[in-house]
Amino acid sequence: MSTIGQRQPIALRVFAITFLVFWMVIAAFPFLWTLWGSFKVEGDFFSKANWANAVFGVMTTAETGAALTGDGYHGAWVQEEFWRATFNTTLVCLFVVTISLTLGTLGGYALSRSTERYTFWLLIIALIFRAMPPITLVSGYLPVFFEWNLWGHLPTAIIVLVAINQPFTLWMLTSFFKNIPQDLDESAMVDGCTRFQAFRRVIIPVMWPGVITTGLFSFLLAYNDFAVTAMILSKENQTMVPKIASFLGTTQTKGNVMFAVAAVVSATAPLFILIMFFQRQIVSGLTAGAVKG
């Protein structure tokens, strides 16, 4: 579009630039503001006197002697043991991603290669499952988990998240495998491989771009989940997001809302890094479903 783009009238160009600047402020400023504010005391971050206190840290200097303070982080990570939640989140994400991808690649590969009518129905059922809010399932889990003493443990949450992840993983990987030419595995089978051998020796080596993209989204689902993990994990096994939510209930009364601010910044940082490294994959993953229609 570059040749046409150059012919843009000035007014339109100015408008486009203004709009972009406006959007950038809306999109990025809240994060920068909170990052900066997380090194202040509550009196500055929520300033009754003057909003500029949050920038210069007037109260922070008065209370701690410096314009920036790590008290919020100390309170969250050491006093409220946020490190434990971080560790739990790491475990949950690691296992959810590995298991969903293992199940998803096997299933997605089969769905992409079979031409039977039941593959259509399986995908439609998966679409319906994808549309249901996960929290509607929780009242089905709880009585059973209580009965069998499964409630509150990390492995339970992992399995549940893997299952909730499956519909999306299957859809994404099926459409990805459809783009790998069938001739590839079929010629391997002509040469005497079984279906599984063909999958292992021919498909696995070429499937990584799609698997990485799908894995990113599985990771985001596990990392961002609140509805399920808040309900089926006990207090000591809490992951980061429910832990932040519990900060709100308990610490706002004690005036320790800065713990929550520090925890929120800590939980955002990994996502920041993730987008930085995988921007291309995230974009291609989001558009994969759409461009095919």
Place this chain on the structure above:
Amino acid sequence: MKHKTFFWFVFPSVLAMLLFIAFPIVSVVIQSLHVAHEQVIITVQNCGPFGCTDSTKIDTDATAALRAAEPLGRWAGLTTYFDRGHLATNEVAQAWTTATSLPDFLGRLINLPFYKAMFFTLTFTAIVTPLTLIFGFAIAVAVNSAAKSLRGPLIFFTLLPMIVTPLVGSLILFWMVDARGIVGTLLQWAAGDPDLSVKASTPLMWAMLMVYGVWHSAPFAFIVYYAGLQTVNKETLEAAVVDGASRWERIRYVVLPHLLPLTTFIALIQLMDNFRVFEPIVSFSAQAHATSLSWAIYNDLGGETQQLSSAAATSVLTILCIALLLTPVLVRTWRDFARK
């Protein structure tokens, strides 16, 4: 592919979905048809020097034994569905007969918890979905006209609101619009009212939740539209220029038709996601002003006494709404498939 091979390939994945999605749905339905046992009450006779009196007390042992024997509770049929917390048939009928006008009736209707949640969920979905499409499209056009070297960083920052955990993202916004936060102060200054507080006002809270909704999902619409803009047929565009089409006509007759299928796709995904609106209500502690269906389930499950049956009934109603919402899409997909 042979049926048997296919079966073994999809087996682990299908098993996971069967055990943790399909069975729980059945379990939720069964749960919603039962209610917890009431406490067993026994009458004890207390005899003292002044005669005997009868008093009632709760037999904790018997209650526990009964609940352990039948953990599901007792059969209640559809009563949970029709009680005050859900479809509230009695209250609706009463409001219908006594209401003086339609607005009066609707006013009473949305004071009932289920209808209140339903009303907010539907309004949220109906307002946020089109705004997301428009906003996403605008960003896509603007980014597309920016210099190539700038596009990478622009996309990076645009992705942030979508990728960041919904609970965390909404908290960040909430702290800023707090009466003592920067945006809150700005609003007070703009409105000329130093006591203005988003937390205290229902319309402002609704507006804030929807602003969050658009902020969170516009990047998704942006990405899809942006990818669509890259694949607009350049020859058609050039031809349109040669034929003397104005800028607006080119957008109207070349670009928009190309993006139409993408719009259906985004709208579908957005409908599903907006219908489950939940985290911002928790973050904004907005329950006094706005509740959603998902929040109602969460509230039933998380309270002091877990109201499983009530949560299950709301869950079933939510799933039915989703199914209703999806029917047109499913019918279309089926027609496409049958035609092949």
